[in-house]
Amino acid sequence: MTEDFTHRLTILAGQPLSKAAGYAPIESFTVKTSDNIEVPLIRMGKSI
Helix, strand or coil, rough: CCCCEEEEEEEEHHHHHHHHCCEEEEEEEECCCCCCCCEEEEEEEEEE
């Protein structure tokens, strides 16, 4: 039996809202914008 899982990406400021919605952090990483600015992101997931 496989468990259904959903993911979302959030910025640091959105992590508390995602946690309140039942999501847990999976991994943190950064991406660069077209202006070469690094943005930290968190991949979060939860069972559905």
